Amino acid sequence: MQRADVALYDNLISPDVLALLPTATERIYVGKERANHTMRQEDINELMVRLAKDGRRVLRLKGGDPFVFGRGGEEIDTLFAQGVRFEVVPGITAALGVAAYAGIPLTHRDHAQACLFVTGHLKDGTMDLDWTALARPRQTIVVYMGLTALPALCERLIEHGLPRTTPVAVVQQGTSRDQRVVTGTLATLPGRAARARLKPPTLIIVGSVVTLRDRLAWFGKDA
Secondary structure: OOOOOEEEEOOOOOHHHHOOOOOOOEEEEOOEEOOEEOOOHHHHHHHHHHHHHOOOOEEEEOOOOOOOOOOHHHHHHHHHHOOOOOOOOOOOOHHHHHHHHHOOOOOEOOOEOOEEEEEOOOOOOOOOOOHHHHOOOOOEEEEEOOOOOHHHHHHHHHHOOOOOOOEEEEEEOOOOOOOEEEEEEOOOHHHHHHHHOOOOOEEEEEOHHHHHHHHHOOOOEEO
């Protein structure tokens, strides 16, 4: 960060992180919000290439980990194709950071021996997931970018065999000072989340591990 000539940063980058940049570093906002992209992904890719070929040291700042639903693979694939050298610094993906701050272990010997990460917002706008695999017992499901599709998500999981009483949590702005958590079941959570007027960014956690929050919650507040 201290050697960057220009930084391209997303919506999830906090002011505290931006403050770590040298004052001389140019900042370019390429914000990523659902249905409100300041710049198309293809344009971001091309901008990175153009800046690098102009001889500038480019920093691409992302929230979480760039290789977990962060489109980092798409971006560096473009750099590779254009002969631009790059380095990737791994981050802590939202599933790990948010779950820890919400007091919800993603695995636990008494509850879940597996954990699946899925996205609730696919490239073509659909939510065509492997519902049979998701509805298996004794596992945790973590859904990125799924708030808008929450009612459909819960309905489909019930249709494919998960009990209506399966615990679920939605965490808004996890790990930040404004973190809020709404808990319920597959049957009740969509209504509770709507009444709480949650807004992205959120993370959805499905599975009996959510019940551990009653004892392990240590940060933030319930919505």
